[in-house]
Structure formats: C-alpha cells, structure tokens
Amino acid sequence: MIIARPPSRARFWSPEAEPMTLQQTSRLRVVIIGGGFSGASLAWQLAELQVHANVTVVEPRSQLGRGLAYSSAEAVHRINVPAHRMTMDPERREDFLEWLLEAEADGSLPPDPESVTALGERFPRREVFGRYVGERLAPHLATGRIRHVRARVSDIERTPDGSLVLMLSDESRIRADILVLATGHPAPAVPRPVAGLTGSPRLIADPYDPVRLAELDRDARILVMGAALTSADVVATLDRLGHRGRITCISRHGLRSRGHGQITKDSQVDFTDPPIHSASELLRRVRHAVVDDQAQGQSWHATFFRLRAQGPQIWATLDAENRARLLRHLRTLWDVHRYRLAPQVEAVLNRLIAEERLEYVAGHLLSAEKQEDALDIVWRPRGSLRERRERFDAVIVTTGPAQGRCIDWNPALGALARLGLITPDPLGLGLATTQTCHAVDAGGAASQRILIAGPLARGHIGELVGAPECAIQVSSIAREIARQALLAPILRPAAVAHGPAANPY
Structure with missing residues (x-):
C-alpha cells in the first residue's frame, strides 16, 4: 500500500520554471553511506525537495529504512515514542500516525489492538514503522530519484579534484561530490569481564539474535549486562518465548528505563533563558x-x-x-x-518483578568462569568492597553501542580517517562535526564534501538518537546539500561537467 501524500514543500528547481541548460542536466553526485532511518530519511527529503543531484544510498540491507531498530520482526519490539510524534517529515509531525490509521482502515495492515494504550496513544511494532519508511521511499526508488546500492564500502580514495571514490564490496566503484555519513553506531563490544566466554554457547553477544534467544532453556538463570532499552527488549522477548527462569540485569547504577506518563499540557519551563553554563x-x-x-x-x-x-x-x-x-x-x-519504555514492555517488566523473576542490581561484573554445566559470575555491588559469586546459565550483552570505536568498526570511516578527512568527537560520542553538520578534518577545518547525519553527530548536537530528532537534523542537511547543488555550477564546475550521456554515478 502506498498512500498519496499532500503536495510537497516548495521545490528548489522546477523543469517548468525555465528552459533546460547543460548545467541543469548536470547533477551533483550525492552518496549516503548507511540506509537506516537517518540515511533513508535524508534521501527521501532530498527527493521531496527535488534537489538537483543524483542521490545514491549504499546500504547492504534489502530495504532502506530498516536499520537495527526497525528491521526487527519480533512482535514485542515496539516503538518507544507515541506514533503521533514519529515521522520522516519534520513539517508533518503526525505523518506516521496518519499513514498508520489509513493502512489499518483499508486492511493493508493487520489490526493490532495491543498497540493502543488506555490513554489512546499508539505504540505499534517497530517493523511497522520500518514499513512506513519503505512506502514513503518507494515512489522515489521507482523513478530513480533515489538509487539503492546493496553493498558495503570497503575503501575510499580521494581524487585530484577533491571528489571521493568509494570502493564497494561488490567490486564496483561510485564517485561522490558530496558524501554523507549516516552509518549509526557500532554494535556493543563484548565487555572485558566476559571476553573469555567468546565462542561459548552460554554467551549471547548479539541481543537481537532471535535464534540464540530461542535456544535458551526456559528455566535458565540469565544474567543480562545492561538495564536500558535493549535490556528491556531482551526480557520482553524471553517472556514471549515462555521463559520461566530468573533474570538478573546488572548495570553500574541498577536503574532501568522509565515508562511514559500522561502529559495534559506542555511545561512552561524555559531552560534557555537565562542560558545554562554548567x-x-x-x-x-x-x-x-x-x-x-x-x-x-x-x-x-x-x-x-x-x-x-x-x-x-x-x-x-x-x-x-x-x-x-x-x-x-x-x-x-x-x-x-x-529513553522510555513502550507501555506494553513496561507492563511485562513490572509483572516479572512482582513475580520475583526479574531483578535489577547495581554493581560491577568482575569475571566469568566456565564450569561444566554453568557459569560462575563474580561481581561487586555498587558502594561495597565485598565481592559476590553467583551461578548463571547464560550471559546476554546489552551494554549499548560502542560509540567511541565507530572509526575502527567501519571500513569506510577508517579509510576517511586515514585520509585525514574525519576525526573522532572528543567526547567519544561519534565524529567531530561543525554547526552545519560538516565533518571536521584532521587539521580542524570543516570539510565541504563530507557531512554527518544521525547519531554520529551526537557530540555536537547533544540529543540525536530518536527518530524525531534525526528527522529534524537531516532536514537541515538536506537544505545544505540543496544550497551546494545550486552553487555547484559556479563553485565546482568540474564536478558538474558530466552531461546526461555520462554515468551520473
């Protein structure tokens, strides 16, 4: 099902507005690395704005917009923001909710009564939001306004004119006049205390591996490292699978994510006047x-x-x-x-806690030793000098993304770092980024060819994880690319000298 949208926002260029010239048939080559929500949303916004550019998204998954969060097929994995606040289009905050209601009304989406809370808010499955993103992109993919290349970037070279050439895992190459990095954050590294368990069936390093979770014995004693949203996903999944054993979640503070509350009117507090400096x-x-x-x-x-x-x-x-x-x-x-829990997930956690089958503890895990039929875990409670030893059947890692190792984790980012074109954010949150989302190179200068989209720019913006914030940020990037596309014939005549007969990519 593809639902027609209202007329797009004002275009930057229209073929009816003036006669076509060589410069107008020549397009800037924009390549986006990463097709999760941030990358897909940026490609969509560029297409909606009719920016004069060839837009290519390099993403190995079969569908754009289906990053880690929205590719999950697990029924208990739900968006943790009410549907009326989720959107690809910052100018239409309820776009997803409108799509959702129409899809349910015409029968193209199965009814999900559990998604509606007592307050009438909707928290559908995350895969449903991924489907919404896909359907918004579909018309632009069909017309070729957006091109999806299913591959990974294995290396990057810089040409004499300053453009970048991407070597892909399928042995093809793509040239980019503007490169946007939207790769998100790397998966969590295996924490040092349990690194010795690597390869053991008792260690699950990927908390979103449905096969490994399903293989766990229903009565297994499970230690979950982490207590935030990923941990909640794991607990909810185990509960759906019929798990009966005790689950312990350990984190430094022992605090779990909170749930949603009813907001009848907006807070009038202003945190910007006077400005906060500490x-x-x-x-x-x-x-x-x-x-x-x-x-x-x-x-x-x-x-x-x-x-x-x-x-x-x-x-x-x-x-x-x-x-x-x-x-x-x-x-x-x-x-x-x-980062709050969907009410449906919160209800599961509350029930398991009441049944004394789930507990949250504050402390530091010190070591893990394999025994014949279990694991001996040594940990120290927060604020205590005494160590505790407990036996578990499995350990699941949900410690969150390893933000500080994004360059080492991704070959494309590693190649750009070796060329001196990007640098890590000093706070360890991603990549160093300017006010206008341009990458900062090794010399501290703003790159005119590389932009940072999504969570990798968190160190500059501060809050950049949720879909609503990412949509706003990539909207500003889309406007910056549109500006560069308009100025390209003047500032980069060589970059747009290729005509329609040449390979636009």
Whole structure:
C-alpha cells in the first residue's frame, strides 16, 4: 500500500520554471553511506525537495529504512515514542500516525489492538514503522530519484579534484561530490569481564539474535549486562518465548528505563533563558522545574519533554568541560528518563518483578568462569568492597553501542580517517562535526564534501538518537546539500561537467 501524500514543500528547481541548460542536466553526485532511518530519511527529503543531484544510498540491507531498530520482526519490539510524534517529515509531525490509521482502515495492515494504550496513544511494532519508511521511499526508488546500492564500502580514495571514490564490496566503484555519513553506531563490544566466554554457547553477544534467544532453556538463570532499552527488549522477548527462569540485569547504577506518563499540557519551563553554563546548574534547574510542574498537576514527564525539545540549545551553551562533566555524572539519569519504555514492555517488566523473576542490581561484573554445566559470575555491588559469586546459565550483552570505536568498526570511516578527512568527537560520542553538520578534518577545518547525519553527530548536537530528532537534523542537511547543488555550477564546475550521456554515478 502506498498512500498519496499532500503536495510537497516548495521545490528548489522546477523543469517548468525555465528552459533546460547543460548545467541543469548536470547533477551533483550525492552518496549516503548507511540506509537506516537517518540515511533513508535524508534521501527521501532530498527527493521531496527535488534537489538537483543524483542521490545514491549504499546500504547492504534489502530495504532502506530498516536499520537495527526497525528491521526487527519480533512482535514485542515496539516503538518507544507515541506514533503521533514519529515521522520522516519534520513539517508533518503526525505523518506516521496518519499513514498508520489509513493502512489499518483499508486492511493493508493487520489490526493490532495491543498497540493502543488506555490513554489512546499508539505504540505499534517497530517493523511497522520500518514499513512506513519503505512506502514513503518507494515512489522515489521507482523513478530513480533515489538509487539503492546493496553493498558495503570497503575503501575510499580521494581524487585530484577533491571528489571521493568509494570502493564497494561488490567490486564496483561510485564517485561522490558530496558524501554523507549516516552509518549509526557500532554494535556493543563484548565487555572485558566476559571476553573469555567468546565462542561459548552460554554467551549471547548479539541481543537481537532471535535464534540464540530461542535456544535458551526456559528455566535458565540469565544474567543480562545492561538495564536500558535493549535490556528491556531482551526480557520482553524471553517472556514471549515462555521463559520461566530468573533474570538478573546488572548495570553500574541498577536503574532501568522509565515508562511514559500522561502529559495534559506542555511545561512552561524555559531552560534557555537565562542560558545554562554548567552541568550542576542544569541539574538544579531541572529539579526546580520538576517541582514547579508537579505543582501544576504534571509529572516529571512534562519537564523532560520540554528538556528534550530544548536540548540542542542547552548543549550549545555548555563548554567542552561541562559537556564532559554532564556525560560523566548525569548521563545515566538522563538516559533512563529520556529513553522510555513502550507501555506494553513496561507492563511485562513490572509483572516479572512482582513475580520475583526479574531483578535489577547495581554493581560491577568482575569475571566469568566456565564450569561444566554453568557459569560462575563474580561481581561487586555498587558502594561495597565485598565481592559476590553467583551461578548463571547464560550471559546476554546489552551494554549499548560502542560509540567511541565507530572509526575502527567501519571500513569506510577508517579509510576517511586515514585520509585525514574525519576525526573522532572528543567526547567519544561519534565524529567531530561543525554547526552545519560538516565533518571536521584532521587539521580542524570543516570539510565541504563530507557531512554527518544521525547519531554520529551526537557530540555536537547533544540529543540525536530518536527518530524525531534525526528527522529534524537531516532536514537541515538536506537544505545544505540543496544550497551546494545550486552553487555547484559556479563553485565546482568540474564536478558538474558530466552531461546526461555520462554515468551520473
């Protein structure tokens, strides 16, 4: 099912507006590495804007928009933001909800009564959102306005004119006048205390491996490393599979992600006036704001919704030292309140806790030893000097993405780093990025050819993980590319000298 959308936003160029010239038939070559939500959303926005460019997305998956989150076929994996706030189009916040309601009405999407909460909000399965992204992209893929190349980038070279040539895993090559990095974050590394279990069937390093999870004995005693959203996904999946054994989730603070609350009106707190300049000041202002909102009959959810909306402005006023201090001391508290559980998943966790089959502990895992029929785990509770030894049947790693190793993990990023064209973010959150989302090279200068989309730019923006924030960020990147496409015939005549008979890619 492909639902017709309203007329697109204003175009940057229309073939009816003026006679076609050689410069107009020559297009800038834009290549996006990564076809998850950020990369797919950027390609879609460029197509909707009719930017004068050939847009290619290099993504090994068969469908664009189906990154790690939205490729899951697990029925209990649901979006953790209400459907009316999810969209590819920042100008139409309820685009996904409108698509969802129409799809259910015409029968192209099976009904899912469990997705609707008591408050009437919808939290559909994550694969449904992936389908929405795919259907929005489909017309542009069919016309060739967006080209999807199913491959991985194995290496990158820089040409004398400054453009980049990408060597792909299928042995083909693509030239890019503008390169956008939208690869997301790498999978979590196996933590050192359990590294000795690598290769053992008792260690599950990929928490989204459905086969490995299904193979676990239903009565197995399971240790989950991590307590955030991925951990909740694992627990909910095990529960659906009929798991009966005890599950222990260990993390530094022992805090799990919070659920959603009802927000009847927006918080009126302003975290930008006066500007906040330190992590301690931010904490103090948030605490006072929660008290003020509670006095108005609101829960802390309203405060954090406001905090999330003003996050980029808050982050921009903090210097490097206070950004680092905030990450060091407040990141866990922010994450468990900001990245909330879908109500359906929260209900599972609450039930298992009440049944004493699930517990969250704060501490540090020290070692794991393989025994004949189990694992001996040694850990130290937070704030204690005494070690504890417990026996488990399996360990599942859900410690979150290894943001600091994105360059080492990805051959394309590694190649660009060797060329001196990108550098890591000093906070270890991804790649160094300018105000306009251009990459920062080894000399500290802004690259005019490489842009950073999605979570890799988090160090500059501060809050850039959820789909709504990523859609807003890639919208600004789309406008920047449109600007460069308009100026290309003047600033880069060699880059657009190829005519329609030449290979546009």
